[in-house]
Amino acid sequence: METGTSPYQYTMATRGILGGLFVGIGTTVINLAFDLIYRKITGYEFAEWVNINSIIYFTIPTLIAAGIVYAAMVEYLKKGALLYTLLCICLVTIVAFIPLGPNMLPTGEAMPTSARGLTMGIEIITGISGCFALPYFAKHPDIWG
Numbered sequence: 001m002e003t004g005t006s007p008y009q010y011t012m013a014t015r016g017i018l019g020g021l022f023v024g025i026g027t028t029v030i031n032l033a034f035d036l037i038y039r040k041i042t043g044y045e046f047a048e049w050v051n052i053n054s055i056i057y058f059t060i061p062t063l064i065a066a067g068i069v070y071a072a073m074v075e076y077l078k079k080g081a082l083l084y085t086l087l088c089i090c091l092v093t094i095v096a097f098i099p100l101g102p103n104m105l106p107t108g109e110a111m112p113t114s115a116r117g118l119t120m121g122i123e124i125i126t127g128i129s130g131c132f133a134l135p136y137f138a139k140h141p142d143i144w145g
Contacts, residue, residue, distance in 0.1 A: 019138035020067020044114035092127030
């Protein structure tokens, strides 16, 4: 057997889920760094809604779900990878700008401006990872042999 090849052939579903998990863990680290830097720069301290736990619980499951969607689209749709990327870009654009609405806290209160910047940054980082890093890792031949 050659170096770097695997006797096991990974299905697209497995590659999508594991790619989503891998990218989700990496993106979580990036999001946590962004959270720390953003809070230092802006002085924003309120952490009831956006904190370490919510970042972890938002990022990893979102990207695993994105991996499942990616795998299904690649497997069952012609040009599924391209359609996935376009869908992803549309969703990121919509979701990233939702915090700009007037009442976005679960309590119905207006979200502070600093919180809007923090959530928008985290959503954009997660979305870009899902749009571009996830397909790269799900398809990369050096990873899957």
